[in-house]
Amino acid sequence: MNALDQIFGWLMIALGVAQSVTNFRIQSSSHLTLSLSGTAAAMIVGGFLNVSRARHSDGLTRAFSVIGNLLILVLAVGFAWPVRYHLLHNWQALGILVVTVVELLFVFRRGKRNGVRTAPPRWPKKPQ
Numbered sequence: 713m714n715a716l717d718q719i720f721g722w723l724m725i726a727l728g729v730a731q732s733v734t735n736f737r738i739q740s741s742s743h744l745t746l747s748l749s750g751t752a753a754a755m756i757v758g759g760f761l762n763v764s765r766a767r768h769s770d771g772l773t774r775a776f777s778v779i780g781n782l783l784i785l786v787l788a789v790g791f792a793w794p795v796r797y798h799l800l801h802n803w804q805a806l807g808i809l810v811v812t813v814v815e816l817l818f819v820f821r822r823g824k825r826n827g828v829r830t831a832p833p834r835w836p837k838k839p840q
Contacts, residue, residue, distance in 0.1 A: 714766055717818045721762035724784075724811045728755030731804055751787045755808065758784050762815050778819050785812045 732752035758780035765777040792805040800806065 713818075713821075717766040717815075718763055720811055720814050720818065721759050721766055723759075723807075724762060724815065725756055725759035727804065727807050727811060728752045728759060731755065731808075734804075748791075751784070751791065754780065754784055754787065758812075758815075762818075765819065774819060778816070781812055781816045781819065784808065785816065788812055 729752070732749060735748045735752060758777070761773065761777045761780050765773045788805065788808040792802070792809055795802050795805060
């Protein structure tokens with residue numbers, strides 16, 4: 713599963729690069745270009761965070777990876793919502809959504825597996 717996690721991280725980087733290249737190629741004079749370029753940069757940085765988290769899972773890298781993935785998910789839903797009826801024809805929005813959701817699942821599954829608790833226990837154990 714660690715290799716699959718790294719593959720999805722590199723796929724997120726590739727989608728970010730593809731979005732940044734096609735963004736300037738298709739919409740070079742649009743006001744939407746800067747917004748989409750910011751999303752592409754966030755995807756590239758988030759992909760590198762996911763690859764780093766898959767290789768060395770420490771607390772700070774995991775936290776930044778979760779924050780980055782949630783940010784990318786919000787941006788991807790924001791861009792996919794207007795084209796929701798034509799989502800199968802818009803491969804970038806669909807790819808961003810799928811890869812980001814899979815990476816979030818890897819982050820939360822990895823945290824449970826490593827024994828990282830998200831909340832303290834409700835009551836302490838009584839001494840015997």
